[in-house]
Amino acid sequence: MKNIVLKIREDVLSQGEAALFAITKEVDKIALESFIYKVPQNIKIDKNLAAAIKIAKKNIEKFHKAEYKKLYKNNKIETSPEIFCWKKFTPIQNVGLYVPNGLFSSLLMNVIPAQIAGCGKIIICTPPNPSQEILYVCRLLKINKIYTIGGAQAIFAMAYGVGEISKVDKIFGPGNEFVNEAKKLVSCEVAIDMPAGPSEVLIIGDENTKTYDAIYDLLAQLEHGKESRAWLFSSSETLIKNVQEKIMAEIKKFPRQEILQKSINNLVCKKFNNIVEALNESNKIAPEHLILNIKDAENYLDLVKNAGSVFVGKYTTESLGDYLSGTNHVLPTSGFAKSFSGLSVLSFGKFITFQTTSKQGLESVAAHVATMAKAEGLNFHAESILSRL
Amino acid sequence: MKNIVLKIREDVLSQGEAALFAITKEVDKIALESFIYKVPQNIKIDKNLAAAIKIAKKNIEKFHKAEYKKLYKNNKIETSPEIFCWKKFTPIQNVGLYVPNGLFSSLLMNVIPAQIAGCGKIIICTPPNPSQEILYVCRLLKINKIYTIGGAQAIFAMAYGVGEISKVDKIFGPGNEFVNEAKKLVSCEVAIDMPAGPSEVLIIGDENTKTYDAIYDLLAQLEHGKESRAWLFSSSETLIKNVQEKIMAEIKKFPRQEILQKSINNLVCKKFNNIVEALNESNKIAPEHLILNIKDAENYLDLVKNAGSVFVGKYTTESLGDYLSGTNHVLPTSGFAKSFSGLSVLSFGKFITFQTTSKQGLESVAAHVATMAKAEGLNFHAESILSRL
Numbered sequence: 001m002k003n004i005v006l007k008i009r010e011d012v013l014s015q016g017e018a019a020l021f022a023i024t025k026e027v028d029k030i031a032l033e034s035f036i037y038k039v040p041q042n043i044k045i046d047k048n049l050a051a052a053i054k055i056a057k058k059n060i061e062k063f064h065k066a067e068y069k070k071l072y073k074n075n076k077i078e079t080s081p082e083i084f085c086w087k088k089f090t091p092i093q094n095v096g097l098y099v100p101n102g103l104f105s106s107l108l109m110n111v112i113p114a115q116i117a118g119c120g121k122i123i124i125c126t127p128p129n130p131s132q133e134i135l136y137v138c139r140l141l142k143i144n145k146i147y148t149i150g151g152a153q154a155i156f157a158m159a160y161g162v163g164e165i166s167k168v169d170k171i172f173g174p175g176n177e178f179v180n181e182a183k184k185l186v187s188c189e190v191a192i193d194m195p196a197g198p199s200e201v202l203i204i205g206d207e208n209t210k211t212y213d214a215i216y217d218l219l220a221q222l223e224h225g226k227e228s229r230a231w232l233f234s235s236s237e238t239l240i241k242n243v244q245e246k247i248m249a250e251i252k253k254f255p256r257q258e259i260l261q262k263s264i265n266n267l268v269c270k271k272f273n274n275i276v277e278a279l280n281e282s283n284k285i286a287p288e289h290l291i292l293n294i295k296d297a298e299n300y301l302d303l304v305k306n307a308g309s310v311f312v313g314k315y316t317t318e319s320l321g322d323y324l325s326g327t328n329h330v331l332p333t334s335g336f337a338k339s340f341s342g343l344s345v346l347s348f349g350k351f352i353t354f355q356t357t358s359k360q361g362l363e364s365v366a367a368h369v370a371t372m373a374k375a376e377g378l379n380f381h382a383e384s385i386l387s388r389l
Numbered sequence: 390m391k392n393i394v395l396k397i398r399e400d401v402l403s404q405g406e407a408a409l410f411a412i413t414k415e416v417d418k419i420a421l422e423s424f425i426y427k428v429p430q431n432i433k434i435d436k437n438l439a440a441a442i443k444i445a446k447k448n449i450e451k452f453h454k455a456e457y458k459k460l461y462k463n464n465k466i467e468t469s470p471e472i473f474c475w476k477k478f479t480p481i482q483n484v485g486l487y488v489p490n491g492l493f494s495s496l497l498m499n500v501i502p503a504q505i506a507g508c509g510k511i512i513i514c515t516p517p518n519p520s521q522e523i524l525y526v527c528r529l530l531k532i533n534k535i536y537t538i539g540g541a542q543a544i545f546a547m548a549y550g551v552g553e554i555s556k557v558d559k560i561f562g563p564g565n566e567f568v569n570e571a572k573k574l575v576s577c578e579v580a581i582d583m584p585a586g587p588s589e590v591l592i593i594g595d596e597n598t599k600t601y602d603a604i605y606d607l608l609a610q611l612e613h614g615k616e617s618r619a620w621l622f623s624s625s626e627t628l629i630k631n632v633q634e635k636i637m638a639e640i641k642k643f644p645r646q647e648i649l650q651k652s653i654n655n656l657v658c659k660k661f662n663n664i665v666e667a668l669n670e671s672n673k674i675a676p677e678h679l680i681l682n683i684k685d686a687e688n689y690l691d692l693v694k695n696a697g698s699v700f701v702g703k704y705t706t707e708s709l710g711d712y713l714s715g716t717n718h719v720l721p722t723s724g725f726a727k728s729f730s731g732l733s734v735l736s737f738g739k740f741i742t743f744q745t746t747s748k749q750g751l752e753s754v755a756a757h758v759a760t761m762a763k764a765e766g767l768n769f770h771a772e773s774i775l776s777r778l
Contacts, residue, residue: 046760052756055757056757062468063474077715079451079714080715085448085452085715087456090695092727093672169728213777216776219769220770222769256766297745301477309742309744310743310744312744312745313746314777315746316745316746317773319770320744320758323757323770324754325469325744326468336580338739339481339558341739344740350730351730351731351735352695353710354698355700355701356687357702357704365444368437369711369712371437371441376491377645380605380612381609381707384602384609384708385706388602388704
C-alpha cells in the first residue's frame with residue numbers, strides 16, 4: 001500500500017493535473033473532463049433529512065461559535081512596566097478538507113469551524129459523483145465549488161498545489177488507509193489535523209445500565225469498520241454477562257454484519273470493583289469516545305483525564321455527538337487523546353503573540369536581557385538591546 | 390545521520406538503560422553511574438544573572454497564567470433544549486522536556502507553561518554535567534530531579550520509557566539535528582511540540598529605522614547557527630544600502646564569527662514600495678520572528694496574517710521576547726507559522742468535550758439523529774437512540 005501511495009505522489013508531482021485525471025480513470029473508473037464541480041443551486045434531498053441536517057448545523061455552529069468568542073478576545077498584559085504582551089487568534093489562510101464518499105456529517109464538522117475561524121480559502125476534495133447529501137450540505141454552507149478528486153491523489157493535490165487547486169497550509173478530514181498514508185507523508189511539509197486510527201468507544205456501566213443501551217452503543221461503534229474497537233468496563237458482572245450473551249444475535253439485524261463479524265473480536269469486556277478503578281483504566285486507554293452510562297455520572301467527570309469526547313448519563317449516546325449535539329465528532333484515536341484535542345475552531349487558526357515597549361520599558365530591563373543573553377553566549381542579542389538605549 | 394539515529398533507537402529499544410550508558414560513554418565521553426541527577430539545594434550563580442532570571446520567570450508566568458485563566462473557564466452551552474455541551478482544558482499527564490546543554494532560557498519557556506497547565510509528571514533530560522544556570526532554574530522552578538541524558542537517546546528514552554524514565558505523552562524542546570530526527574521518528578507514537586527548523590527573523594523597516602538597530606537584530610538572529618535565516622524588508626533604499634555596507638564589519642565583534650560568516654549568506658534584503666507590500670510578502674514567508682521597526686507600527690498589526698511572534702515598534706527587539714517580555718520563545722519556523730502557534734499553556738493540555746442530555750432532550754432530536762445515521766448507512770447509530778426512548 002505504501003508503495004502505491006509513494007507512486008501516486010511521484011506522479012502528481014511530476015505530471016500535475018494529467019496524473020490526477022489518469023489516476024481517477026484507473027481508480028474511480030471515471031474519465032472526468034474537469035475536477036471543478038460547481039454546486040447546483042437547488043438540491044433535492046429527503047425532507048426529514050434536510051430538517052435534521054439544519055438542526056445539526058445550528059447546534060454545531062452554536063457550540064463552535066462560543067469557543068471562537070473566547071479565543072478572539074485577548075487583553076494586553078503589562079508584564080514589566082511599559083512592556084505589553086498579547087496574543088491574537090488568526091485564521092489559517094488556506095485549508096484543505098478531504099471528505100470521503102457521501103460522509104456529509106464530516107463535511108459539517110470540518111467546514112463549520114473553518115468558516116467560524118475565518119479561513120480565507122477552503123478547498124474541498126471528495127471522490128467523483130458526489131452524493132446529493134454532500135451537495136445539499138455544500139449549498140447550506142454556501143460552498144459554491146468543490147473538487148471531485150478522491151484518495152491519496154487529493155491529499156497530494158492540496159499539499160503541493162495542482163492546477164486550480166492551490167497549495168494549502170493544513171489538511172483535514174478522514175479517509176481510507178491510502179488517504180491516511182498520504183497525510184502522513186505530507187505532514188513534514190504542511191500541517192495535518194491529527195494522527196489517524198480506527199474509531200473507538202469505551203463504555204463504563206454499572207448495575208443500572210440497561211443491557212441493550214450498552215449493546216447498541218458498542219455495535220454503533222463496531223459497525224464503522226473491521227478495525228473499530230470497543231471496551232465495556234463495568235462494576236456489574238451481570239451487565240457484562242447479559243451483553244456477552246445477547247450481542248451476537250443483534251449483529252445480524254442490519255446490512256453491515258460482515259464488518260461486525262470481524263470487529264466484534266475487538267470488543268473487550270472487563271469487570272472492575274468500582275467506577276473509579278474503571279475510570280483509571282480508561283484514562284490509560286484514552287478512548288476517542290467515553291460513555292458514562294452510570295448512576296450519578298456527573299459526579300465522576302473530574303476523574304476523566306484522557307478522552308476525546310465524553311457522553312454523560314444514560315440518555316447520552318455517542319450518536320448524539322456524532323451528528324448533532326454540537327460538539328465536534330473529529331476526535332483523537334489510538335491513545336492520542338492523551339495529548340490531542342478534538343477538532344475545534346482552534347484547529348483552523350493559530351495564535352500569534354505580540355509585544356511592544358517604549359524606551360523607558362526597554363531601559364528598565366535592558367541590563368537583565370543582556371546578562372541572560374551573554375550567559376548563553378549570544379552577544380549580539382545583548383548588543384541589539386544595549387545599542388538602542 | 391538518519392542511520393545513526395535509527396541505530397540509537399534500536400539500541401535503546403533492545404538494551405534499555407544499558408544502551409543509554411553505552412551511548413553516553415561514546416558520545417559524551419562520560420561513564421555515568423546513574424542518570425538520575427538530584428538538584429542541589431543551594432546553587433550559586435552570578436547575582437545579576439539570578440536577578441534577571443527571576444524577572445524573566447515572573448513575566449513568563451504572568452503572561453502564561455493569563456492564558457490559562459481564559460482556557461479553563463468554559464460554560465455549558467444548551468445547543469438544543471436539554472442538550473448541554475461543554476469543553477474542559479485538561480493537562481497532559483506526562484510530558485518530557487529536552488533541554489540542550491546550558492540553554493536555561495529554554496528550560497524556563499517549557500517548564501513554566503507545563504506547570505501552569507498542571508501536568509502531572511514533568512520529565513527533564515539534558516546532557517551530562519548540567520550548568521549551574523540550568524540547576525539554578527531547576528531549583529527556582531522547584532524541580533528536584535532531572536535526567537542527564539543528551540541527544541537522540543534522551544528522546545527515545547522519553548518516548549518509550551526506559552528504567553526510571555517513564556513513557557511520556559508528549560515531547561518538547563529544541564535540539565541538534567540528531568534530536569530533531571529522533572523527535573520526527575517518534576512522532577507517530579507520541580505527540581511532539583512542533584516541527585523543527587532553523588531560527589528566523591524578518592525585519593520590516595522604513596526611512597526612520599536606525600541602521601544599527603536593523604544590523605544588530607539581524608546578527609542576533611544569525612548568530613544562532615549556520616542555518617539561521619534573516620530578511621530585511623524595507624520601504625527605504627537607504628536603509629538597505631547602509632545595512633549592507635556596515636554589517637560585515639560588525640560580524641567580527643564577538644566570538645561567534647565563524648557561525649556568522651556562514652549564516653550571513655542567508656540574509657536577504659529587499660526593497661518594497663510600501664509597508665503593506667512588505668507585509669504581504671512577509672505573510673508568504675510566515676517568519677518565526679517579525680520585527681516591525683517602522684513608524685506607527687501598531688497601525689499595521691491587522692495585516693499580519695502569518696508569524697510566530699511580532700515585535701512592535703523601534704524599541705521592541707527580538708531579544709526582549711527571547712528572554713523576558715513574557716511571551717514564549719518556542720515558535721514555529723520554516724513557514725509553519727502559517728498553521729502552528731508558538732508554545733503556550735495550551736501546548737501542555739488538551740480540550741475534552743462533554744455532552745449530556747435528559748430523556749426529553751433525547752426525544753426531541755431522536756428522529757433527526759436516526760435519519761442522519763441511516764442516510765450514512767449506520768443503522769446501529771440510529772438503533773442506539775431509538776431503543777432508548
